[in-house]
Amino acid sequence: MNDATGAGTPVAGACGPHAKDAVVVGGGLAGVTAALALADAGVRVTLLEGRPRLGGLAFSFQRGALTVDNGQHVYLRCCTAYRWFLDRIEGTALAPVRNRLDVPVVDLARPEGRRLGRLRRDPLPVPLHLGRSLAAYPHLSLAERAKVGRAALALKALDLTDPALDAQDFGGWLAAHGQSARAVEALWDLVGVATLNAVAGDCSLALAAMVFKTGLLSDPGAADIGWARVPLGELHDRLARKALDSAGVRTETRTRVTSLSTDESGRWSVEAPGETLRADAVVLAVAQREAYDLLPPGALDDPDRLLEIGTAPILNVHVVYDRQVLARPFFAALGTPVQWVFDRTDASGLKGGQYLALSQSAAQDEIDAPVAALRARYLPELERLLPGARGAEVTDFFVTRERTATFAPTPGVGRLRPGARTKASGLYLAGAWTATGWPATMESAVRSGVSAADAALGALGRPRPAHLFEFEEAA
Known part of the structure; x- marks a missing residue:
């Protein structure tokens, strides 16, 4: 080890006079x-x-017998560099990609009550791979679905090397291409907030176009989701x-x-x-x-x-129940403050009950809220989303806060x-x-x-x- 004056031996691992x-x-x-x-x-x-x-900022810590991730981190099949990294550290089998994009989306805002829809792909060429899912997506009207398809084709035609895209905001672009507020909430922000950590109106068109073109409009399997099972x-x-x-x-x-x-x-x-x-x-x-x-x-x-370069926060809400309340590994939500919910039971080492992690991106309004206020806000929402939670006991509730989780993807960044x-x-x-x-x-x-x-x-x-x-x- 070198001393503080600067004299001493080279960095460990010397292997010859020409080593760097x-x-x-x-x-x-x-x-x-x-x-x-x-x-x-x-x-x-x-x-x-x-x-x-x-x-x-992608780490774990111990909370009693639980091993807790500071936040839910996912990646897509198109994230080829991260997949290379997993392979390089011999971790690929511990963070597999699901076989097919299939996202359950629960909407609480419909007059008829709780409704389930899905965003999933078929084994067809782009953009047909999402056609059937979009045509049947119940959270948008028929007219809104048609306009989404036209906007997606316009997005696919954008040149990502055009520097002018950086100065535009994605929300304005969507509005100019006929996207209603409902379409932005139920589709564009559903994906964009989770990947960009910003709502469409606060996001650079260049970054948003990159996400949607690469993830949804490049290859049929590009948006298949993976995450760590440990x-x-x-x-x-x-x-x-x-x-x-x-x-x-x-x-x-x-x-x-x-x-x-x-x-x-x-x-x-x-x-x-x-x-x-x-x-x-x-x-x-x-x-x-x-x-x-x-x-x-x-x-x-x-x-x-x-x-x-600004920063944007992410809030993660962690809830442990005394029984299973969610049968699927994850889902997204509309008409509620809840964004995405993941089952972390097995990965955490929990031996009984179920541990859910709520990932709340673009959380500027809640990042400093007291735990008691967040508990009062989110537990009733989970009961609305998950009927099984209504009779379950909450054995633990805590939050993790990353106030500078990402850089803010604002226009001009x-x-x-x-x-x-x-x-x-x-x-x-x-x-x-x-x-x-x-x-x-x-x-x-x-x-x-x-x-x-x-x-x-x-x-x-x-x-x-x-x-x-x-x-x-x-x-």
């Missing part, structure tokens, strides 16, 4: 990906994470750490970097409490505010733009998101908030880590690992 050293700052999905990619190319890597665990910590911490160890990465948690600088030779010095690390390349894989604080002068033309390369030689950026073209998802985080590692390897003169971009071929 890299430090990755941040142990979320972006940082872990970058570290694995660099190490696979023969670079000596040290990963530094300030938290006591890896995984960033706690997220099993994947993003335990298996990720095992993969890092096997790749020769030195991983240090509870180690917060305080500054970055270069010496007269152009090598980087990474300062952490009690240690200075020397490196040929540094990947800064932290949130945008922390990146702003650590960036050396001149690294970006306008670093203040990082502070203009695309011009604020920096790429992987900076103007400082040897310094690279990673994180879901960087310019991946994706919203703030696990997919975006992994893609950013790959981009940062690829840029660093090119500058270091190291060959790209053959498997690193396999996900591009699978896209």
Whole structure:
């Protein structure tokens, strides 16, 4: 270990006079990906994470006998980079993709009472794969369904490389294409709020078009849903750490970097409490505010733009019942504050009863609400949605809050998101908030880590690992 004065031995894992050293700052999905990619190319890597665990904002914790995810994280079959990441850490079997998109949607707003509809695909070419489901979707009128189909075709025709899309809001575009408020609520926001963490009116058309074109209008199976059948910590911490160890990465948690600088030779010095690390390349894989604080002068033309990237919260409501109240693994809801509900019983280790997790995106109005107020709001709604809950006892109720869960996908955010390369030689950026073209998802985080590692390897003169971009071929 190097001492605080900067003298000392190189980063662990030396393998010859021409070996290169890299430090990755941040142990979320972006940082872990970058570290694995660099190490696979023969670079000596040290990963530094300030938290006591890896995984960033997709993690688990213990609550008594329960193992709890901080929030419900899902991905789609089109998330080829995250699927590559799961394969790289040998976690694919623990987070499988369902065989076919099939989303139960319960509506409480209908005059006739609770009504169930489904959004599902058929094994037909795009866009016919959703035709039968849309034609039978009971939460929209026949006229609304026809207009949705026309809007989907118009969306499919948009050019995602057109920079003008970033400045437009998705809600305005939908209104201009004949979408009623009901259609926005019952279809576009049903999908968009969960994937973008914003309602249509607050979202960049560029990001929304990317989500819907890629997820629903690119390949029949693109929107098939997957999620972890084990706690997220099993994947993003335990298996990720095992993969890092096997790749020769030195991983240090509870180690917060305080500054970055270069010496007269152009090598980087990474300062952490009690240690200075020397490196040929540094990947800064932290949130945008922390990146702003650590960036050396001149690294970006306008670093203040990082502070203009807003954040959006996600609230998760956790309810444990003394009996089973939900027979299906998940559902979405309309006409109620409840958005998406998942059965987390098996993954949590619960031995009796049922544990449901409610994922509430774009939760600006509730993120700071007292637990008692949230309990009074959501338990009656669950009883309205789930008849079996009406006679069940609630044995535990708690909430988890991620106040800065994602970057806010507002119109104009695309011009604020920096790429992987900076103007400082040897310094690279990673994180879901960087310019991946994706919203703030696990997919975006992994893609950013790959981009940062690829840029660093090119500058270091190291060959790209053959498997690193396999996900591009699978896209």
